[in-house]
Amino acid sequence: MLEDDFEGVVLSFDGAAKTSTRKGSCGCVLWKLPGWSVMEAQGFILEDVTVNDAEYNGLLKGLQMARGRNITELVVVGDSRIVIQQVHGLINCHQPNLQRKLAECEAMKEHFTSLRLVHVKRDFNQAADYITSKTLVLDDSWTVQEEDERRHLEQVSKIPEQLMKSQASPGVDIRVPESLADVSFQKENVNVGSESAPLPNAARVMAAVTRSGTHREAEDSSRPPLGPLEYQAERWRRIKVHQRSEEYLAELVRFLKGDFESFSPRRLRKISKVADLFALDSRGILYRLARSTRDRLRDFADEPRLVVPKALQADILHYAHEDYQGGHQGKTRTHERLRSEFYWPGMYADVDRFVEECVDCASGKGRPPNPGPSPGNITPRRPFETVSMDFVTHMPKSARGNTFLLLFQDIFSGYVMCKPMSFTTAQDVAEAYEERVFRSFGASSLIRHDQDPRFMSEVFTRFRELLGSRQRATLAYRPQANGQQVRSVQTVIRSVRAYIAEADQSDWDDHAERLMFALNTSFDATRLETPFYLVHGWDAQGTVSAMLGPRPSSVQEKTAYEWRRKFQRDYSYALA
Incomplete structure (x- = not known):
C-alpha cells in the first residue's frame, strides 16, 4: 500500500497472445504520482509468443521505458500471477523460454535501487489491458500521444483503488457550455x-x-475542467x-x-x-x-x-x-x-x-451443445408466468465464500438472473427467489426445476413465511427436464470462465453477476429479440x-x- 502523499512512478503492464497465430502484444504505462497522470504509454507487437511470453515482455519493455527516463525507484503492477511470483522467487520457472525472460528481469533489476512488484486482478489493470488489446488488433507497435487517449487510460485504471491507503474525492466544479447545437x-x-x-x-x-x-485529483489544476x-x-x-x-x-x-x-x-x-x-x-x-x-x-x-x-x-x-x-x-x-x-x-x-x-x-469455451426442446414443454403467454430454476454445484470457493450458483430464467423471454450462494437450504432458495424474481417481476404461476418435490415444497413454505401469506399454496412447480435452462447454465459458465483472473478462480461469483447484463441484452435467434426488450419494452443503453x-x-x-x-x-x- 502506498501513502496518499507518495511521490514516485508506477509501472503497469500486461500481455496477450493469439493461440492460432502465436502473434502477441504487450502494453506498458508509466504513471506519475501524485495525481496518477500518464507519463508514457506504449504498445508492442510480438511474434511467436505464448501468453506468458507476452506478459514477461510487457514487464521487460516497461522496465526499459523506466530506465530510459533514468527512474531508479519503481513500483510495478500487473495481473500476471506467474510472472510476478517467478520474479519474486515464490514459484519455480521450468520452461526454457521463460527462464531466459526471468534472467533478463534479474539483470534489469540491477539498474534500480528500489523495485516493488504488486499483483492485482485484471479488473484493476484496465489501462495496460486496453493498450495490449488495441495493439493486437492494430497489428503494429504504437505510442500513446493524443491527449484523449491519455485521459481514457487515466479514466479506466483502477490501480489507485488497490495501491492507495485512502482516496479523497475532491470536489470539482463542472463548467457546462451555454448552448449546444440541436x-x-x-x-x-x-x-x-x-x-x-x-x-x-x-x-x-x-x-x-x-x-x-474513487475519483482522482486533477492532474493539471491549471486546465479548466470540461x-x-x-x-x-x-x-x-x-x-x-x-x-x-x-x-x-x-x-x-x-x-x-x-x-x-x-x-x-x-x-x-x-x-x-x-x-x-x-x-x-x-x-x-x-x-x-x-x-x-x-x-x-x-x-x-x-x-x-x-x-x-x-x-x-x-x-x-x-x-x-x-x-x-x-x-x-x-x-x-x-x-x-x-x-x-x-x-x-x-x-x-x-x-x-x-x-x-x-x-x-x-x-475457456467450446462449441455449445443444443439439447433442443424438452418433452412436454409449456408455452407461457407473458413474461415471468413460468420460471425455470437450476443449480450449478461444485464451484470453487470464492472470496465471498460462495460455492453454488442459483440460476432463474424466464421461459417466455429468456431473461436470466443469478444468485451466488454459500448454502442451498430451503430458506436460502426462498430468499433468493424473493430477491431476484419476486421483488422485480412478481410471483410466477409455474416454476420448472429438477429438484426433489419435497425440497421445493419446503421452499414454497419458506417463501410464504417471507411474505407473511396465509395461503396454503402460492406457487406451482413442475419437475421435468429443461433443455433451455441447461443451455443457459452452460452459457453462463463459459462466459464466466473467459473473465476469471485469479488462479484459484476465487472471483467467479463477481463475474457471474456482472455478466447478466450481457446475456440479457444479447440477441436471441429463436425469439428474434433480446430478453431485456421482451421484458421491459425498451432497449438497454x-x-x-x-x-x-x-x-x-x-x-x-x-x-x-x-x-x-x-x-x-x-x-x-x-x-x-
Whole structure:
C-alpha cells in the first residue's frame, strides 16, 4: 500500500497472445504520482509468443521505458500471477523460454535501487489491458500521444483503488457550455431527444469500460475542467475527423452535401447508387439508414446506425465482445449487438475473425451443445408466468465464500438472473427467489426445476413465511427436464470462465453477476429479440451510446401514456 502523499512512478503492464497465430502484444504505462497522470504509454507487437511470453515482455519493455527516463525507484503492477511470483522467487520457472525472460528481469533489476512488484486482478489493470488489446488488433507497435487517449487510460485504471491507503474525492466544479447545437437530419425531418444527463465519468469516445469507484485529483489544476456536454461534443468531433479521413466515407459526405463537381461522371454514377442508404445530421456525422426485414419488423428501422471509421472499429469490437457488456458471446450475438447501433462495410467478416481469434474464448469455451426442446414443454403467454430454476454445484470457493450458483430464467423471454450462494437450504432458495424474481417481476404461476418435490415444497413454505401469506399454496412447480435452462447454465459458465483472473478462480461469483447484463441484452435467434426488450419494452443503453449522447431518431415517445400504448401494441403483436 502506498501513502496518499507518495511521490514516485508506477509501472503497469500486461500481455496477450493469439493461440492460432502465436502473434502477441504487450502494453506498458508509466504513471506519475501524485495525481496518477500518464507519463508514457506504449504498445508492442510480438511474434511467436505464448501468453506468458507476452506478459514477461510487457514487464521487460516497461522496465526499459523506466530506465530510459533514468527512474531508479519503481513500483510495478500487473495481473500476471506467474510472472510476478517467478520474479519474486515464490514459484519455480521450468520452461526454457521463460527462464531466459526471468534472467533478463534479474539483470534489469540491477539498474534500480528500489523495485516493488504488486499483483492485482485484471479488473484493476484496465489501462495496460486496453493498450495490449488495441495493439493486437492494430497489428503494429504504437505510442500513446493524443491527449484523449491519455485521459481514457487515466479514466479506466483502477490501480489507485488497490495501491492507495485512502482516496479523497475532491470536489470539482463542472463548467457546462451555454448552448449546444440541436441536431437534426438534413435528409429527413428527424429530430434528436433532449440533452443527456451529466455523465459520472467522462471517458474516451469508444471506451468500453468505465471507472467505478474513487475519483482522482486533477492532474493539471491549471486546465479548466470540461463539462459533460463538452466531452460529448469532442467525441463527435473526433468521429467526424476519422470519417473524413477515409476516402470512401469522405466521398459519401461530399455527395450528400451536393458537391458533385469533385467527382468524375463514372464515379458520380457509382456513388449515387448507394448514397440513398446514408444521411448526414446537422453536425456532419454520417449515418447508415436501417432497413427492416420481413420477419423482424422491429429491426431498428427508425434508428440510423453510426458509420464507424476504420480507426475506431477495434474499440467497438472490444466493446461488443470482450467488455462485460459483450460477455464473450458468439459471432451471431456479437454481430447483432453491433448492427443495432453501428455500421461499417464487412462488419460480419470482422466480427467472425475477431471472435475466432479471441484468446479467452479459445481457452475457456467450446462449441455449445443444443439439447433442443424438452418433452412436454409449456408455452407461457407473458413474461415471468413460468420460471425455470437450476443449480450449478461444485464451484470453487470464492472470496465471498460462495460455492453454488442459483440460476432463474424466464421461459417466455429468456431473461436470466443469478444468485451466488454459500448454502442451498430451503430458506436460502426462498430468499433468493424473493430477491431476484419476486421483488422485480412478481410471483410466477409455474416454476420448472429438477429438484426433489419435497425440497421445493419446503421452499414454497419458506417463501410464504417471507411474505407473511396465509395461503396454503402460492406457487406451482413442475419437475421435468429443461433443455433451455441447461443451455443457459452452460452459457453462463463459459462466459464466466473467459473473465476469471485469479488462479484459484476465487472471483467467479463477481463475474457471474456482472455478466447478466450481457446475456440479457444479447440477441436471441429463436425469439428474434433480446430478453431485456421482451421484458421491459425498451432497449438497454450501453456505455458507448451513453457517452455519445442522443443520436438522430424519428422515434418520439412524448408521454408515458404513449409509451405504454406502443408497448401494448407490440405485446399484442407478439402474442398473435
